[in-house]
Amino acid sequence: MRSKRVTMKDVSVAAGVSQATVSFVLNDKPTETISPETRERVRRAAAELGYVPNGSARALREGTSRIVILNVARLPHGGTGLAAFIDALDAELERLDHMLLVRYRAGSDDIERLTAMVSPRAVLDLDRIYDSPDAEQADGGWTEGLAAHTAVQIRHLVETGHEQVGFALPRSRVAAGLARLAALRVGYARRVLEDLRMPQPHTLTLGATADDDRRSLAEFVERHPQVTAVAALDDETALRVLAAASALGIEVPGRLAVIGFDDAGLGEFATPSLTTVRIDTAAFGRRLARVTLGLPVDPAAPTPAAAVVVRRDSA
Amino acid sequence: MRSKRVTMKDVSVAAGVSQATVSFVLNDKPTETISPETRERVRRAAAELGYVPNGSARALREGTSRIVILNVARLPHGGTGLAAFIDALDAELERLDHMLLVRYRAGSDDIERLTAMVSPRAVLDLDRIYDSPDAEQADGGWTEGLAAHTAVQIRHLVETGHEQVGFALPRSRVAAGLARLAALRVGYARRVLEDLRMPQPHTLTLGATADDDRRSLAEFVERHPQVTAVAALDDETALRVLAAASALGIEVPGRLAVIGFDDAGLGEFATPSLTTVRIDTAAFGRRLARVTLGLPVDPAAPTPAAAVVVRRDSA
DNA sequence: GCGGATCACTAAATCGAATAAGTGCAGTCT
DNA sequence: AGACTGCACTTATTCGATTTAGTGATCCGC
Numbered sequence: 001m002r003s004k005r006v007t008m009k010d011v012s013v014a015a016g017v018s019q020a021t022v023s024f025v026l027n028d029k030p031t032e033t034i035s036p037e038t039r040e041r042v043r044r045a046a047a048e049l050g051y052v053p054n055g056s057a058r059a060l061r062e063g064t065s066r067i068v069i070l071n072v073a074r075l076p077h078g079g080t081g082l083a084a085f086i087d088a089l090d091a092e093l094e095r096l097d098h099m100l101l102v103r104y105r106a107g108s109d110d111i112e113r114l115t116a117m118v119s120p121r122a123v124l125d126l127d128r129i130y131d132s133p134d135a136e137q138a139d140g141g142w143t144e145g146l147a148a149h150t151a152v153q154i155r156h157l158v159e160t161g162h163e164q165v166g167f168a169l170p171r172s173r174v175a176a177g178l179a180r181l182a183a184l185r186v187g188y189a190r191r192v193l194e195d196l197r198m199p200q201p202h203t204l205t206l207g208a209t210a211d212d213d214r215r216s217l218a219e220f221v222e223r224h225p226q227v228t229a230v231a232a233l234d235d236e237t238a239l240r241v242l243a244a245a246s247a248l249g250i251e252v253p254g255r256l257a258v259i260g261f262d263d264a265g266l267g268e269f270a271t272p273s274l275t276t277v278r279i280d281t282a283a284f285g286r287r288l289a290r291v292t293l294g295l296p297v298d299p300a301a302p303t304p305a306a307a308v309v310v311r312r313d314s315a
Numbered sequence: 316m317r318s319k320r321v322t323m324k325d326v327s328v329a330a331g332v333s334q335a336t337v338s339f340v341l342n343d344k345p346t347e348t349i350s351p352e353t354r355e356r357v358r359r360a361a362a363e364l365g366y367v368p369n370g371s372a373r374a375l376r377e378g379t380s381r382i383v384i385l386n387v388a389r390l391p392h393g394g395t396g397l398a399a400f401i402d403a404l405d406a407e408l409e410r411l412d413h414m415l416l417v418r419y420r421a422g423s424d425d426i427e428r429l430t431a432m433v434s435p436r437a438v439l440d441l442d443r444i445y446d447s448p449d450a451e452q453a454d455g456g457w458t459e460g461l462a463a464h465t466a467v468q469i470r471h472l473v474e475t476g477h478e479q480v481g482f483a484l485p486r487s488r489v490a491a492g493l494a495r496l497a498a499l500r501v502g503y504a505r506r507v508l509e510d511l512r513m514p515q516p517h518t519l520t521l522g523a524t525a526d527d528d529r530r531s532l533a534e535f536v537e538r539h540p541q542v543t544a545v546a547a548l549d550d551e552t553a554l555r556v557l558a559a560a561s562a563l564g565i566e567v568p569g570r571l572a573v574i575g576f577d578d579a580g581l582g583e584f585a586t587p588s589l590t591t592v593r594i595d596t597a598a599f600g601r602r603l604a605r606v607t608l609g610l611p612v613d614p615a616a617p618t619p620a621a622a623v624v625v626r627r628d629s630a
Numbered sequence: 631g632c633g634g635a636t637c638a639c640t641a642a643a644t645c646g647a648a649t650a651a652g653t654g655c656a657g658t659c660t
Numbered sequence: 661a662g663a664c665t666g667c668a669c670t671t672a673t674t675c676g677a678t679t680t681a682g683t684g685a686t687c688c689g690c
Binding site: 005052053055056059060065066067086087090099100102103104105114116117118210236239243244246269270273 | 558
Binding site for chain 4: 017018019020021024032033034035038057059060061062063
């Protein structure tokens with residue numbers, strides 16, 4: 001029952017040509033001249049036998065496999081933006097005959113092991129887009145987009161009349177690998193406020209438990225009574241602010257408006273329901289796929305991904 | 316600057332032996348007799364040059380790479396149990412000189428592509444433990460544990476005096492790939508209740524929006540007034556039940572107790588805070604790693620992983 | 631002191647694909 | 661007619677590891 005893998009040799013025998021010819025046909029080598037009839041025969045034989053190229057052999061010969069690794073420090077808590085990003089990246093890579101695999105547990109030594117074991121075409125980093133041998137700036141517009149999207153979040157607060165805003169971060173998660181992302185977000189928030197000639201944000205750092213959150217928030221509102229709205233790092237953080245506010249009797253959005261980031265699904269079910277920013281990361285994903293493989297980016301593609309405020313009750 | 320990869324040949328030259336000898340030494344081939352001095356020389360040379368075996372070459376020769384794929388249908392929403400499971404699986408595989416990579420986007424054709432491209436040692440499925448060529452029942456005690464853990468969840472409700480319980484499922488997620496897991500959980504719940512000579516559970520299926528949830532819950536409590544507690548598929552589902560109950564003015568846990576599954580972190584911050592089941596999945600992960608690679612399972616290892624009720628306010 | 635076993639290795643084949651370097655043949659140019 | 665070019669392929673090498681089948685040297689028994 002276990003029919004062994006079909007190799008190029010099998011295809012060549014079936015088509016009555018040499019193995020090299022099969023390779024030329026199947027890879028559409030433009031430098032080689034193969035007659036249309038032979039091409040057809042080879043292709044048919046390959047299809048009939050169900051030939052699938054062996055990735056290991058290919059990787060050995062070419063020096064690099066057709067695998068792209070996405071490095072994620074910790075298990076992500078499903079924001080829809082992240083999911084869509086991964087989906088799109090994956091789909092586009094698949095179209096380009098590559099495959100996306102995700103690696104948890106970052107670490108520099110890990111990347112070395114990874115490189116040796118799978119010779120990936122590139123290693124991307126969710127947090128910091130990692131350097132690949134092919135594309136120096138394999139960014140795909142991510143950070144650029146991050147700035148734009150942070151602007152959408154902050155601007156919503158300003159446009160709804162808030163003059164002094166805060167930025168909420170979870171301490172534990174920041175330590176666990178979101179440090180860089182958090183720093184970027186805070187930086188962009190500062191810049192947006194500067195551009196709008198608004199005062200800089202105060203930082204609200206949550207703790208490890210619900211009690212910590214309450215204490216932090218209580219202290220925060222007391223220390224900064226002029227702050228009437230907070231933008232959170234993500235929806236989970238925002239939901240924690242909501243919970244703490246509810247426990248403290250702080251009215252949301254009356255006394256304090258709260259806005260999340262990267263709609264995570266659960267926000268809709270909170271009370272008050274969470275206003276957040278929904279990001280169309282699919283375009284990013286597709287673009288990053290091409291950039292990563294060193295392909296030209298379709299200039300007609302919509303470059304600046306859309307981010308819209310999902311306006312619910314909390315802001 | 317870009318010093319090319321160190322190969323076995325390089326090591327053999329440095330150690331003054333043949334390439335075959337290097338392979339024998341580095342892989343500790345028991346059938347071969349190599350003198351201690353030579354072994355030492357080879358090892359030193361390899362260490363000095365920083366030799367790392369090429370995974371592609373190895374995979375080509377051996378027919379299978381040292382990569383294990385964990386197939387996850389959709390982006391998971393970080394339960395701590397899942398995270399710990401993945402961490403432990405990963406760590407143990409690393410100890411055994413293998414590597415865990417995660418693949419989103421399941422699908423049978425995908426597995427074929429995957430097999431061809433990376434020749435993984437095994438493909439595991441978060442939902443259903445997938446068959447690998449080596450281990451027929453590469454289960455690692457997962458389903459067995461799932462039964463035990465579901466029992467812990469249900470028993471908590473029964474022990475706190477509830478005579479008729481419900482089981483809450485999200486419709487959308489069930490469709491999106493948790494179908495099998497959900498079916499297993501419901502099945503185990505039924506069995507536990509049967510064993511306890513309690514009535515079978517009624518199913519509460521949530522919808523797509525907060526409004527749907529409210530309607531579903533309102534109908535559920537009206538139809539089944541005797542149900543005083545619900546066990547949820549996971550924490551996210553439980554939090555949605557909590558939100559709907561709060562909106563409907565249904566007292567939790569007074570009128571309806573709610574218990575989650577696989578402590579997801581956010582439950583602590585809800586009001587009322589979510590009672591849930593915390594699972595020690597690390598032992599599973601380690602065990603599964605060994606089973607997957609066809610290694611004997613350490614009999615001294617604690618087999619039945621512990622699951623404890625994290626008792627908070629909702630049940 | 632000579633056949634055979636054991637030791638400590640080495641040479642070479644192998645995995646499957648990509649590709650550089652040929653090869654034979656038809657047609658073209660001069 | 662002979663050299664040359666282009667076409668349609670094939671042969672053979674390569675990637676880096678594992679592994680089988682040797683190969684000389686030493687040791688053992690009788």
